[in-house]
Amino acid sequence: MKRPLGIFDSGIGGLTVLKEIIRVLPEEDTIYLGDTARVPYGTKSPDTVIRYSLENARFLLKFEIKALVVACNTASAYALQRLSGEIAVPVIGVIMPGVKKAVEVTRNKKIGIIGTDGTVRSNAYTNAIKALAPDMSVFSKACPLFVPLAEEGWIDNEIAFLTARDYLSELRDKEIDTLVLGCTHYPLLRNVIAQVIGQEVSLIDSGQETAAEISKVLKERNLLDSNPHTEPSRKFFVTDSPERFIQVSKKFLGTTLDKVEKVDMMQYNIHNPAV
C-alpha cells in the first residue's frame, strides 16, 4: 500500500513547503490540511497552538500517513515535542532543518531570524541555534506585515520594499551574514528581502531545507514510495470554505487547485473521546 505524507499548516503558507516537497519527492502521495478556520497561529498562545496541532494531526492520521510534516513555524515552535511524543510516525517540523543549514553556512556566526510575532516570541529558532552551536549570535525580528503582503501579492512594489527596509534595518546593523526566512509566507518576498538585506547575506528557505530533511528521513527509514511509476495523489483539505484558499493558492503553489475539501475540525477535538 502506498502511504501518503501528511502536511498541515495554519492556512495557506505551508503550500510553499509542499511545493518544495513535490520538487524533491515528486512521486510521493500528499495530503495537505490548511486550518483556515483558525488561522493565524502566530498570534495565539502555546496551549491553543498545541491543541489545534493535535487536532490537525488526528485528522491526518486517519489517512495512514507515513510521516507528518508540520509546515507551520508557530506549530513547529510550540507543538513539535508534544506531537512527536504522541504520534507513531516520524514528525518533521520546519524549524530544525533551517537552523541546521544556517549554522552550516554562516561564516561570521551572526544569524538573523525573521518570522511572525508568535515564532519570534517563542524563541524557538534562537534556542535551537544556541543548542546546536552556542557560539552563534542570533538576532530575531517579527515582521507581521509580510504575511498580508504575500497574500495580497504585493511582493515587489514600493510598499513591500519600504516594509522590508523598516523591518530589516536592525538586522542589517547587526551585520548578519545569514538570514532564516522563519515563516512559510516569506519565500514569496524573497527578492525584496534579498534586495534590502544585501546580496552578500545567505537566505535560508525553511521549506527547501525541510523538504531535504523529509527526503533523508524517508530514505533512512525505508519509507520512500516503492512504486514510483503511478501518478501521485494530491489531496487538499481546509477547515473553512475553500474559495479563498483556492484563489490565493496559485501564488504559493504555482498551480491552480481544482479540488479542495472542507473538513469540520469539531469532530477531531481533543476533548472528544469518540475519535
Add this chain to the structure above:
Amino acid sequence: MKRPLGIFDSGIGGLTVLKEIIRVLPEEDTIYLGDTARVPYGTKSPDTVIRYSLENARFLLKFEIKALVVACNTASAYALQRLSGEIAVPVIGVIMPGVKKAVEVTRNKKIGIIGTDGTVRSNAYTNAIKALAPDMSVFSKACPLFVPLAEEGWIDNEIAFLTARDYLSELRDKEIDTLVLGCTHYPLLRNVIAQVIGQEVSLIDSGQETAAEISKVLKERNLLDSNPHTEPSRKFFVTDSPERFIQVSKKFLGTTLDKVEKVDMMQYNIHNPAV
C-alpha cells in the same frame, strides 16, 4: 440591579467601538469579549462566523446583559439576523448605524465602503444602503493591509500612506463624497485615509454611529442606567492569552487595561447542549 452592555468582536478592533460607547454612555457597565483565539473573522465563511457569534453571545448572556453590541463588521454582516432571532435583548450591529449616516450626509449619492475581504464580499453595506435608498451608487473596496498596519501602529508613516493611496485610488476615481470606515480597526488610520481620499469626502466612523444608536435604543426602551452615580464596571475577556491583547489595546482604547481574563469558548460551543 445594574445590567451591563455586552460587546463582542473577533479580536481587538471592537475596542474602538467600546471607546465611543464609553464616551457617549460613560456610566454604563460594559463587558467586552474579544474572540482572539479565532480572529480574524474577515476571511472566514458565513457559517463559521455565525457559529462563533452565537457562542460569543452565549457567553455574554451569562452576565444578564441588557443589550448585545456586535462590534465586528463581519459578524454584523453575517450573524445579526440570526442573533436577533435567538436573543431576547436588543442586538445592535455596526453596519446599519454607519449606513444610515452615510445616506444622510451624501450630497452626490456616491458612497464608498472600505472593509475586510469578508465584509466587502458579504455585500452587507451595499445591500443595506440600496434597501434604504435605491438611488445611491455604492463602491466598495477591501483593504486587507489596514488591519495589520493599525495593529503595528504604522498609522502615519509612508507605508500607511502608500497603502492607502493604492487601495483608495479606485474610490477617488468614482468621485465619492462619503466614505464609510467599515472595519473597526480603520478609525486608527483616519488621518491617512482622510489625507488620501481628500478632505472634501465625509468619513463615517461606524463606531461613533453605533454608540449613538445604542444610546437611542436604551433610551427608547427605558434601559439607561438608573443609578448613574456609581463607578461603572468594565470587564474584559479574550479567548486566547491576554498578553498581546493588553499590549495592543492601548492603541485602540486609549487607556491601559490592567485586568483581562481568558475564557474557554469550548464550553459555549453551540453543539454542546449542557450550556
